[in-house]
Amino acid sequence: MSRFTCVIPAGGAGSRLWPLSRANAPKFLLDLTGSGTSLLRTTWDRLTPLVPSERIMVVTGVAHRDSVMKQLGELDAENLVTESEPKDSSAAIGLAAAILELRDPDAILGSFAADHVIRGSVLFQRAVRTAVQAADQGYIATIGIHPGFPSTGFGYIACGKARSDLAPFDVYDVTEFVEKPDEATASDYLQRGGYLWNAGMFIAKASVLLDQMAESEPEMVAALREIAAAWGTDQAASVRERLWPTLPKVAIDYTVAEPAAQVGKMVCVAAHFEWDDVGDFASVANLLLRGRKGDLAVLGDGAQVLSDNSSGIVVSESDRLVALVGMDDVVVVDTADVLLVTSKQHAQDVKTLVNRMKGHGGKHLL
């Protein structure tokens, strides 16, 4: 554990959570649980029992630099890595890996999204420690979540044989990563067992991760190592400005996880903590209601809600009264300049609307 550094990629607008999420208020800066703290801060607080604060690194856009610093007072300046433009997870995590590799050739890195929700911190810590053991053996480890229901909104990890050589229990070979399934397939997974939710957590030696990435993206990894070599010097900005824009936008699932699984280098720690990527308002509602169907969730400090035969969620940034009459599974998001009304069933379609607005003069509201 002494060579273990946590990396928090803090990117992604969360456009399905618009108008709560905005360009200047991305999902990781929001409080989606009513806890009073942002998802980013909660992520940080989840990691500090595992590592001291000087071994937590954050990768974020230059535009969010100040917001991140404000949330994370303990973050070392040299552990704040900024992207001049968003380049997806391969570049973000790859740059962190390249910087860590230079600090310590045997550094182990764990990547944990800044905008997921986890309940059960002791179980989380145990899973991470197990994953670090596997990473120390040269494997790329992920943490898979035992499904609580047949979700069609998450990708799955198909587990192979148990790897008791790596840890006494809960570690398996990864057979393959599967995309979001339809309902029948998701139910089948749940009944058969051995399929875990892909929570997008990766734990590996920095060098192992980069070498795996270099198999499919050699130029990218070379560029990342060149940026890392200049990091902290006078040339840092100019090297990044020259190379960063040339990098491909590609998720780490495609450059690392899937290829590693194919060659038997990927293992999965099966975990039982509660996890959600809270991708849309239906997820936020389910999270707040904890399974209570037919009930109404309310998120917002001053929110006043009057409900007559209604269920779903009200997210309020004002102290206006929100009155609902006979609305099932409704989603109402009440902000200063935009009011969104949709249903849990259509919560995913908010992204479509956001995309439409980009092209039609609505950009100032995004």
Added chain:
Amino acid sequence: MSRFTCVIPAGGAGSRLWPLSRANAPKFLLDLTGSGTSLLRTTWDRLTPLVPSERIMVVTGVAHRDSVMKQLGELDAENLVTESEPKDSSAAIGLAAAILELRDPDAILGSFAADHVIRGSVLFQRAVRTAVQAADQGYIATIGIHPGFPSTGFGYIACGKARSDLAPFDVYDVTEFVEKPDEATASDYLQRGGYLWNAGMFIAKASVLLDQMAESEPEMVAALREIAAAWGTDQAASVRERLWPTLPKVAIDYTVAEPAAQVGKMVCVAAHFEWDDVGDFASVANLLLRGRKGDLAVLGDGAQVLSDNSSGIVVSESDRLVALVGMDDVVVVDTADVLLVTSKQHAQDVKTLVNRMKGHGGKHLL
């Protein structure tokens, strides 16, 4: 027509139109058609082609005196009759009748609600003129509307034999008034013909109306005549304060229209103009959409609406963007201090919510 005076009872909060309608912004002061003028002002403008402004009288609550004056600059001060507390239509129209009867024993009065919507002013004028002819013969006339669809939201007038002795066409005896029917009955009425919507318009000699009312409510009519006798004198206020609170709250349908129909004194002018009492937001939507199903109506000056697969109505008092995703027949009413979300199907239930709020500290929002 020279003895004809129009009376506009401007009362009723329109609680099914909350939060647009409020105690200090009752339905008759609202613009529900997007015309830019209040329903009250539109009602006035509909009557001035029939009578000069000095023969239009308004009966309203003392609280609305200033608002009414502001809307109706031409209203004679002596034609503004104020109620110290709401006492329903028998008292309101009865007092107007008693005042007119003293001005001219043969005065004919026509009562037209301040908060209905009518399209087709020439047809309206013709119907009123015909009704005044019948009233001159001693009848109490009402104007019935040919149903455009099997409405379950309006009362109906069952018409008997044609009265060509009173006017060449379109005048019938009233057999009975029937309450809001169920759907099967409403469809049956539409197919059989001879059933008209009761638009609550009554045209009669003031004395005939009061004498009919006195059959069932002799004390009430005596009190109204006593208040009228003092009207315009130093004692006006004190007499009203003494008697008005003692009056029963009863609709003119029960004290005049139904009893008159039973004794053959009630006739109906059948009219073809478009009429709606716009009782709830579903009606407002239907009115604005004029039958276009699956479309979205927008009411509000600065309203900006972005709709993705949605229908219904957005009423906006702000310039916020209202974004709808996948909502069918939704009702969104966006005001400064209250946001209402319901459906056209539940538009009537808004009244229930308003009643609940009265008892639970929400009175300041009503």
